[in-house]
Amino acid sequence: MADAAAPVFKRLAIIGHGLIGSSISRAVRRADGLIDHIAVADNDPTTRAASAALELADSVHDDPLAAATGADCVVLCTPVGTYGDLARALAPALAPGCIVTDVGSIKRIVSRDVAGHLPDGVHLIPGHPLAGTEKSGPEAGFAELFEGRYWILTPPEGADPEAVARLAKLWRGVGAIVEIMDEEYHDQVLALTSHLPHLISYTIVATAVDLEEHMKCDVIRFAASGFRDFTRLAGSNPVMWRDVFLNNSGAVLEMLQRFQEDLTYLQRAIRRGDGDTLENLFTRTREIRRGVIEAKQDVPPQPKDGDDDD
Amino acid sequence: MADAAAPVFKRLAIIGHGLIGSSISRAVRRADGLIDHIAVADNDPTTRAASAALELADSVHDDPLAAATGADCVVLCTPVGTYGDLARALAPALAPGCIVTDVGSIKRIVSRDVAGHLPDGVHLIPGHPLAGTEKSGPEAGFAELFEGRYWILTPPEGADPEAVARLAKLWRGVGAIVEIMDEEYHDQVLALTSHLPHLISYTIVATAVDLEEHMKCDVIRFAASGFRDFTRLAGSNPVMWRDVFLNNSGAVLEMLQRFQEDLTYLQRAIRRGDGDTLENLFTRTREIRRGVIEAKQDVPPQPKDGDDDD
Numbered sequence: 001m002a003d004a005a006a007p008v009f010k011r012l013a014i015i016g017h018g019l020i021g022s023s024i025s026r027a028v029r030r031a032d033g034l035i036d037h038i039a040v041a042d043n044d045p046t047t048r049a050a051s052a053a054l055e056l057a058d059s060v061h062d063d064p065l066a067a068a069t070g071a072d073c074v075v076l077c078t079p080v081g082t083y084g085d086l087a088r089a090l091a092p093a094l095a096p097g098c099i100v101t102d103v104g105s106i107k108r109i110v111s112r113d114v115a116g117h118l119p120d121g122v123h124l125i126p127g128h129p130l131a132g133t134e135k136s137g138p139e140a141g142f143a144e145l146f147e148g149r150y151w152i153l154t155p156p157e158g159a160d161p162e163a164v165a166r167l168a169k170l171w172r173g174v175g176a177i178v179e180i181m182d183e184e185y186h187d188q189v190l191a192l193t194s195h196l197p198h199l200i201s202y203t204i205v206a207t208a209v210d211l212e213e214h215m216k217c218d219v220i221r222f223a224a225s226g227f228r229d230f231t232r233l234a235g236s237n238p239v240m241w242r243d244v245f246l247n248n249s250g251a252v253l254e255m256l257q258r259f260q261e262d263l264t265y266l267q268r269a270i271r272r273g274d275g276d277t278l279e280n281l282f283t284r285t286r287e288i289r290r291g292v293i294e295a296k297q298d299v300p301p302q303p304k305d306g307d308d309d310d
Numbered sequence: 311m312a313d314a315a316a317p318v319f320k321r322l323a324i325i326g327h328g329l330i331g332s333s334i335s336r337a338v339r340r341a342d343g344l345i346d347h348i349a350v351a352d353n354d355p356t357t358r359a360a361s362a363a364l365e366l367a368d369s370v371h372d373d374p375l376a377a378a379t380g381a382d383c384v385v386l387c388t389p390v391g392t393y394g395d396l397a398r399a400l401a402p403a404l405a406p407g408c409i410v411t412d413v414g415s416i417k418r419i420v421s422r423d424v425a426g427h428l429p430d431g432v433h434l435i436p437g438h439p440l441a442g443t444e445k446s447g448p449e450a451g452f453a454e455l456f457e458g459r460y461w462i463l464t465p466p467e468g469a470d471p472e473a474v475a476r477l478a479k480l481w482r483g484v485g486a487i488v489e490i491m492d493e494e495y496h497d498q499v500l501a502l503t504s505h506l507p508h509l510i511s512y513t514i515v516a517t518a519v520d521l522e523e524h525m526k527c528d529v530i531r532f533a534a535s536g537f538r539d540f541t542r543l544a545g546s547n548p549v550m551w552r553d554v555f556l557n558n559s560g561a562v563l564e565m566l567q568r569f570q571e572d573l574t575y576l577q578r579a580i581r582r583g584d585g586d587t588l589e590n591l592f593t594r595t596r597e598i599r600r601g602v603i604e605a606k607q608d609v610p611p612q613p614k615d616g617d618d619d620d
Contacts, residue, residue, distance in 0.1 A: 130535045194535035205595040220601040225504035229539035235599035238592035282548035285515040289545035291530040
């Protein structure tokens, strides 16, 4: 039997300390006994200074290699486009038994870009917490971000079950619901639930950017009528989302195609004044909303002090 | 000078007592001295029973004519498609000096369908509070719904300034920021800020409805990743939105065309792997989000007891 007092990992290296990375720091700190030492690396001196000032790490490094040295778990919290170079740079620090994971929005890229660089005996277990806000930076994180949220793991075939269980224990320790899933299926489902909504939000906000100045001003003033939610998604990290679309283009383009067909169907109904088609479709969509509410996924994550996530 | 103790209106008739109508009742009640008598009409007996049980009216009627008789202000809170018939039915009850207004999401339809039915001396001043949630029914309303929200009035040319000022005083009394606007311009701006976001939300949720069953189930479970906000808009009242699209089709189709062009531009960038185009656009959209936050329109309305709006 494992020692009840032993931490899940001795040294957790968090590479990239923005919204998600800093929220992991906070959540791990709050849940006693998960980790002995939190080592953080970030290439931005402002971020490092903020993380140190907020006391979100036991050690703060500019070099990811230094943070990962001696770590038994390394979490990549940088945009997915950085993974290949990062894995190559980290490799010399990774000892057998170490678990490498990530928090990126797409998962096939991890086995593609990371696996080949890892030394023998290092466990690669890609992951994705379905939690976040549109804000960036270590100040934006909060300890409750993962509470009651899904944290998907996509271990490759033949992954060590004990390593998977250990990583799952860590994320359960910060309040998440851990799910095991195939990486290909993950990227398909997320293309609809996350990537397409972000793409559409960026698009509709871009449509507003191109309006004449006085109308743009009124669009902002009157955003409360529906537009607001789109601006929130469209305020997300541009580099992170660029990398998502470039690296999950197949699934995104397929979902976009389905969406375009459905939109054209509604456009045609509006042009022809076909009220029955509109009302039928608007009624059928309510079942999905009910499902989301029943699954308790209808409320955005909030810090405990009750601040809004904006 | 007006008597400080005199109410803004003696008898306010609210025709249709769903989310908005019942929130007006609550807000008017809470702000002392705005109205002497609240008369409510609704054609649904369940709604009438709920409004009576919640004590949201001084009198509850099945016949709109009965509610409007003796009223010096009548507010239409039914789907915009009902306005023509309703105005014809109400006309015999409307005395000179009475103000007729509404809360509908489109405004040209009001002068088109209502004005011709009103007796001489009755003031038509269409209105639109930019506040709401996706819920329906009198139980869903709350007194704080209009606080800090815009309430647009679109008085026709030649409208009586005193009547406009009196109606504005009422809505300021429930916490709203009153704006005067041209009806045509209103319908254009709202086509982008409200109608297009709802249309797109209905579409993407409809796309999910048509997925294979197991994937649909996972889309619901993993909605927190972006999809959630769309399901909220797509849970709105189907009849109300059908009427909006049928009666503002020109402006909606024009904004939809612009949106489709912008979406095709991004689609092309994804297909070609053009990361610069994606990152540039994703960066430009942030200015709009900052504008929305500065205008303090970034937070959804909440009842005072802290319940979430879902």
